Amino acid sequence: xxxxxxxxxxxxxxxxxxxxxxxxxxxxxxxxxxxxxxxxxxxxxxxxxxxxxxxxxxxxxxxxxxxxxxxxxxxxxxxxxxxxxxxxxxxxxxxxxxxxxxxxxxxxxxxxxxxxxxxxxxxxxxxxxxxxxxxxxxxxxxxxxxxxxxxxxxxxxxxxxxxxxxxxxxxxxxxxxxxxxxxxxxxxxxxxxxxxxxxxxxxxxxxxxxxxxxxxxxxxxxxxxxxxxxxxxxxxxxxxxxxxxxxxxxxxxxxxxxxxxxxxxxxxxxxxxxxxxxxxxxxxxxxxxxxxxxxxxxxxxxxxxxxxxxxxxxxxxxxxxxxxxxxxxxxxxxxxxxxxxxxxxxxxxxxxxxxxxxxxxxxxxxxxxxxxxxxxxxxxxxxxxxxxxxxxxxxxxxxxxxxxxxxxxxxxxxxxxxxxxxxxxxxx
Amino acid sequence: xxxxxxxxxxxxxxxxxxxxxxxxxxxxxxxxxxxxxxxxxxxxxxxxxxxxxxxxxxxxxxxxxxxxxxxxxxxxxxxxxxxxxxxxxxxxxxxxxxxxxxxxxxxxxxxxxxxxxxxxxxxxxxxxxxxxxxxxxxxxxxxxxxxxxxxxxxxxxxxxxxxxxx
Numbered sequence: 001x002x003x004x005x006x007x008x009x010x011x012x013x014x015x016x017x018x019x020x021x022x023x024x025x026x027x028x029x030x031x032x033x034x035x036x037x038x039x040x041x042x043x044x045x046x047x048x049x050x051x052x053x054x055x056x057x058x059x060x061x062x063x064x065x066x067x068x069x070x071x072x073x074x075x076x077x078x079x080x081x082x083x084x085x086x087x088x089x090x091x092x093x094x095x096x097x098x099x100x101x102x103x104x105x106x107x108x109x110x111x112x113x114x115x116x117x118x119x120x121x122x123x124x125x126x127x128x129x130x131x132x133x134x135x136x137x138x139x140x141x142x143x144x145x146x147x148x149x150x151x152x153x154x155x156x157x158x159x160x161x162x163x164x165x166x167x168x169x170x171x172x173x174x175x176x177x178x179x180x181x182x183x184x185x186x187x188x189x190x191x192x193x194x195x196x197x198x199x200x201x202x203x204x205x206x207x208x209x210x211x212x213x214x215x216x217x218x219x220x221x222x223x224x225x226x227x228x229x230x231x232x233x234x235x236x237x238x239x240x241x242x243x244x245x246x247x248x249x250x251x252x253x254x255x256x257x258x259x260x261x262x263x264x265x266x267x268x269x270x271x272x273x274x275x276x277x278x279x280x281x282x283x284x285x286x287x288x289x290x291x292x293x294x295x296x297x298x299x300x301x302x303x304x305x306x307x308x309x310x311x312x313x314x315x316x317x318x319x320x321x322x323x324x325x326x327x328x329x330x331x332x333x334x335x336x337x338x339x340x341x342x343x344x345x346x347x348x349x350x351x352x353x354x355x356x357x358x359x360x361x362x363x364x365x366x367x368x369x370x371x372x373x374x375x376x377x378x379x380x381x382x383x384x385x386x387x388x389x390x391x392x393x394x395x396x397x398x399x400x401x402x403x404x405x406x407x408x409x410x411x412x413x414x415x416x417x418x419x420x421x422x423x424x425x426x427x428x
Numbered sequence: 429x430x431x432x433x434x435x436x437x438x439x440x441x442x443x444x445x446x447x448x449x450x451x452x453x454x455x456x457x458x459x460x461x462x463x464x465x466x467x468x469x470x471x472x473x474x475x476x477x478x479x480x481x482x483x484x485x486x487x488x489x490x491x492x493x494x495x496x497x498x499x500x501x502x503x504x505x506x507x508x509x510x511x512x513x514x515x516x517x518x519x520x521x522x523x524x525x526x527x528x529x530x531x532x533x534x535x536x537x538x539x540x541x542x543x544x545x546x547x548x549x550x551x552x553x554x555x556x557x558x559x560x561x562x563x564x565x566x567x568x569x570x571x572x573x574x575x576x577x578x579x580x581x582x583x584x585x586x587x588x589x590x591x592x593x594x
Contacts, residue, residue: 058460061467327456328449393446 002288005250025126033133037113045267046075052322059326078260081286085256092162093253101160102254102261105153109268112146115139116275117201119285119307122300131285131303132201139200140192143276144185149232150269151177152234154240154250157262170251173240173334176230179340180237184227186348187220190355191280210369212376213281217355217389218381221281223348228273231339233266235325239333274317278310283311347388354380480584482541484557486532487582488575489550496576497551500527504552510534514544516567532570535565545585553582 058063119131158170230237240247285306500517519526557580
């Protein structure tokens with residue numbers, strides 16, 4: 001490191017804005033952050049159930065819950081009801097696993113939150129407090145590892161229930177989540193390529209300087225969003241609980257608070273997925289159109305503003321989750337699988353190569369992070385999106401039942417239909 | 429088993445997914461913000477309008493002096509196809525007939541409205557009313573006092589502006 005680089009670094013070291021808190025204050029602040037996050041998160045998830053019901057009602061020209069405290073106390077009433085209800089334990093369940101499953105599905109979604117930064121750092125007299133519970137250097141890898149644990153809760157619930165619907169739901173869920181996890185992980189590699197680091201704070205900082213990743217990496221964002229929908233088992237990917245086919249899927253046999261825990265887990269993972277989309281592609285807590293919020297001196301107001309900005313971004317994605325849920329019908333199982341394996345995964349892989357090549361080219365041309373890079377990457381993405389959506393729109397890739405087929409495929413099917421019947425069929 | 433699949437080759441406009449998706453999303457968001465056109469009727473507070481020819485539970489109209497208009501002519505129990513009206517006629521000192529007992533079993537009633545149609549005094553009416561609940565089956569046998577106490581609007585057998593029901 002040259003001297004010109006070392007002097008600012010040294011100056012930063014003595015700046016109280018840049019010295020992290022240590023010792024006892026660090027411990028107390030961490031406990032405080034945990035308590036605040038947990039409280040806000042749980043209340044938020046409860047309110048989300050209300051939001052979902054309200055939004056679904058509005059979309060369907062209804063009013064939604066408006067009786068218990070004008071509707072605002074509906075989550076509390078639901079919670080009370082779930083506490084009061086009978087805990088059923090069907091015959092033949094594997095009891096320890098049956099009890100463990102809801103917990104297992106709920107904890108990963110909650111745990112992922114401990115590495116997501118939710119605001120600009122706050123300068124206190126004890127030093128700088130980062131608004132993240134644990135600023136892990138491997139932040140993003142931690143999230144990938146933890147969120148993929150969510151599938152265990154669902155699979156175990158399906159298996160331990162001793163119920164065919166639950167088992168089918170669990171099986172579907174395992175196939176679905178394992179399939180889309182790959183695309184999800186692959187779609188985030190370009191993000192890491194751009195940031196040059198897996199810590200979420202550095203990804204946010206890179207976006208504050210180098211433009212939001214939704215412009216730089218639009219295709220990756222779309223892949224990530226589709227995969228996130230599949231990971232959270234939300235429509236149009238809610239095959240694990242497909243009401244019309246599987247009663248309630250993996251939680252058919254659950255009642256009372258155990259059922260409620262699955263419900264909470266679904267919303268919790270929705271919040272986590274929304275927070276990840278905001279962090280990875282929409283600049284996290286970065287206040288739009290400003291650059292000064294990412295360096296010191298930090299003020300309380302600035303941090304508060306950034307927290308609200310982050311919340312607004314999360315709420316936007318949560319709304320998109322609900323909006324899509326109440327618009328699109330469920331995919332068929334083969335469509336789900338072909339979309340995951342035949343479209344999203346190859347697309348993500350090609351995109352990684354493309355972005356890596358473009359970045360290498362830009363580096364060779366001497367264009368670093370900044371307006372030029374954003375413009376070049378953005379225009380590449382616009383072209384890609386037009387081409388991709390055009391291809392999707394032909395109806396061949398997602399292949400609905402009435403989908404447009406290749407002439408060769410049609411000819412093959414017609415030949416099949418014309419083929420001479422075998423003896424058994426003729427006699428019948 | 430032979431696969432019998434109808435193979436159709438539809439035009440791109442019919443099978444497009446992305447366009448259809450955006451169209452659907454646009455439709456739902458339009459409905460979401462269309463606050464003035466909610467289909468819900470907040471029932472106990474607001475009620476759906478009912479037809480002027482609605483035939484609900486009965487009501488006996490009264491004279492200015494507060495007596496039942498019924499003259500116990502016996503037409504309504506005669507015409508009643510469900511045989512749900514029980515009428516015992518009486519006569520006062522001046523020779524005016526009045527009902528000693530007038531009971532309608534609302535469970536037997538089929539709400540055809542013949543009683544209202546046949547009544548020469550326009551005394552018995554079927555009502556424009558649909559909220560009936562009782563704690564016992566006996567509660568649904570309405571006696572004369574109960575019928576006179578009802579205040580709900582009564583059925584117009586035909587719409588005055590459209591007497592032929594067109």
